[in-house]
Amino acid sequence: MxxxxxQDTSRDPGREPGRNPGRRPDWGGQDPPPREPVFxxxxxxxxxxxxxxxxxxxxxxLPGDMILRLFAFFPAGLPYGxxxxxxxxxxxxxGWAHALMNAAFALAFGAPLARFFGPRLSGWLWFYxxxxxxxxxxxxxxYALHASSTAALVGASGAISGLMGAACxxxxxxxxxxxxxSRPVVTMGLVLLGVNxxxxxxxxAFVPGAGGAAIAWEAHVxxxxxxxxxxxxxxxxxxxx
Numbered sequence: 001m002x003x004x005x006x007q008d009t010s011r012d013p014g015r016e017p018g019r020n021p022g023r024r025p026d027w028g029g030q031d032p033p034p035r036e037p038v039f040x041x042x043x044x045x046x047x048x049x050x051x052x053x054x055x056x057x058x059x060x061x062l063p064g065d066m067i068l069r070l071f072a073f074f075p076a077g078l079p080y081g082x083x084x085x086x087x088x089x090x091x092x093x094x095g096w097a098h099a100l101m102n103a104a105f106a107l108a109f110g111a112p113l114a115r116f117f118g119p120r121l122s123g124w125l126w127f128y129x130x131x132x133x134x135x136x137x138x139x140x141x142x143y144a145l146h147a148s149s150t151a152a153l154v155g156a157s158g159a160i161s162g163l164m165g166a167a168c169x170x171x172x173x174x175x176x177x178x179x180x181x182s183r184p185v186v187t188m189g190l191v192l193l194g195v196n197x198x199x200x201x202x203x204x205a206f207v208p209g210a211g212g213a214a215i216a217w218e219a220h221v222x223x224x225x226x227x228x229x230x231x232x233x234x235x236x237x238x239x240x241x
Contacts, residue, residue: 159223
């Protein structure tokens with residue numbers, strides 16, 4: 001869908017270009033500027049949104065206990081070889097509100113990083129590789145603090161926090177890799193830390209989409225830190241620095 005800022009009245013009898021500023025401007029005989037699409041997020045980000053929403057749509061029609069048993073991350077199970085769940089848990093969610101909220105954040109913070117890596121196949125691979133590394137790293141950070149926990153950890157929040165950290169560095173660098181101490185990184189880092197400290201102290205009752213379930217705030221903080229720290233070396237490896 002596109003939105004036009006002007007209306008073609010060139011065939012109206014007696015119309016003279018430029019006479020009425022409320023109508024079509026005079027482009028000097030040239031074609032008007034191309035119209036910008038309203039929704040032009042990079043396809044990598046849109047596919048990620050589809051994976052999150054589609055994954056939960058599939059999950060919602062399958063037995064919930066089977067999905068959790070197979071794909072959720074249980075820290076206590078990691079020493080027994082459940083390493084794949086560090087990644088599969090990113091595509092399992094606790095409810096529609098949880099999945100939709102993560103999808104919205106994935107679109108918002110994934111779009112700048114997808115544009116940064118570019119539209120080629122290599123850009124897709126770097127984008128999703130970065131996403132998975134941040135998500136797996138965030139889950140490992142949770143494991144380091146709660147190795148004996150038998151609670152199921154699900155959701156893409158750790159990985160999306162990594163996208164958030166990377167997007168803040170790009171914002172601080174005006175499309176390039178900005179400084180670690182740039183204003184967007186520091187501001188968003190403090191906001192994220194404050195929100196997650198509040199979750200740790202007060203619980204998750206005030207968090208939209210949480211449904212009263214416990215929130216792995218440690219994974220959020222770790223994911224953001226990974227996104228901030230890893231963007232520069234990954235950009236160099238990808239030839240984008």
